[in-house]
Amino acid sequence: MLKAQIPSIALEGRVDLHCHSTASDGILSPAALVSRAKSQGVTLMALTDHDTVAGVAEARDTGARLGVAVLAGVEFSARWGRRTVHILGIDVDPASAALQEAVALRDRLREDRSVRIARCLEKRGFPGSLAGARALAGDGVLGRPHFARWLVESGYVEDTARAFKRYLGAGKVGDVKVEWPQVEETVGTIHAAGGSAVLAHPLKYGLTRTRLRLLLEAFRGAGGDAAELLCGRQNPVQTRELRQLLDAVNAESGAAPLRCSLGSDFHQPGQPWRELGCVHLPADVEPVWAARRP
Numbered sequence: 001m002l003k004a005q006i007p008s009i010a011l012e013g014r015v016d017l018h019c020h021s022t023a024s025d026g027i028l029s030p031a032a033l034v035s036r037a038k039s040q041g042v043t044l045m046a047l048t049d050h051d052t053v054a055g056v057a058e059a060r061d062t063g064a065r066l067g068v069a070v071l072a073g074v075e076f077s078a079r080w081g082r083r084t085v086h087i088l089g090i091d092v093d094p095a096s097a098a099l100q101e102a103v104a105l106r107d108r109l110r111e112d113r114s115v116r117i118a119r120c121l122e123k124r125g126f127p128g129s130l131a132g133a134r135a136l137a138g139d140g141v142l143g144r145p146h147f148a149r150w151l152v153e154s155g156y157v158e159d160t161a162r163a164f165k166r167y168l169g170a171g172k173v174g175d176v177k178v179e180w181p182q183v184e185e186t187v188g189t190i191h192a193a194g195g196s197a198v199l200a201h202p203l204k205y206g207l208t209r210t211r212l213r214l215l216l217e218a219f220r221g222a223g224g225d226a227a228e229l230l231c232g233r234q235n236p237v238q239t240r241e242l243r244q245l246l247d248a249v250n251a252e253s254g255a256a257p258l259r260c261s262l263g264s265d266f267h268q269p270g271q272p273w274r275e276l277g278c279v280h281l282p283a284d285v286e287p288v289w290a291a292r293r294p
């Protein structure tokens, strides 16, 4: 992503480089999402749906009409050791063959996972979850949040948080493993599509400080461009600690230092701490849009 390609006026308002629409598990259509961003003072945003760029064209059309610069983005699931991490591709070319291939592969992996989740839920006495989750996803990418919503709407649990806690979260019956492509491969895909690779929400993987440092080092070693210093709900102490870790990792010799990115990870209205454009980067960090790869 080159700063020269971003109109300077787009950097005068709020920036939000991580949000979701109905193309994956968000509640708002791409057009409604961009309108909402506009009303929140956002002037530069990236639509980063899970494993798809299907919403980008609509978001860009709306952005062009409303005066919001919309970058094409995606949030890929990737494998780091035995864990799943999320890597954002920011300012990618949605038509690139590498990107399309990666999206198609993840489609197959998600489909396979959904069938296995449904089978597990059926064994627990919840039949019909695959059709139900699919209906909720509509044309969007099917994910665990749709199963969670189906469990709520069918009256099996009170809310989606409990659906994850009891049935879909780590170690529960619907927690089926997926062999996502590795971090290195995913960064390579994003670069091949002309984008910047950003490690999403580093604080949300439940890692110890030592493990988080290893992840940041691995991501930098894999050619990653930036990490989200700020994402959604995060207190200032956490942000300060993450900043210190990033500084320490960047002080090591090796690949180019990781820049900083930011985003709300907005999925739906009514979550006050995850409103679009709700976070700001400190002035003294190198933002991802300043990154220049040779």
Ligand SMILES: [Zn+2]
Binding pocket: 075, 086, 200, 201
């Ligand atoms: Zn994520």
Ligand SMILES: [Zn+2]
Binding pocket: 018, 019, 020, 075, 265
């Ligand atoms: Zn996200």
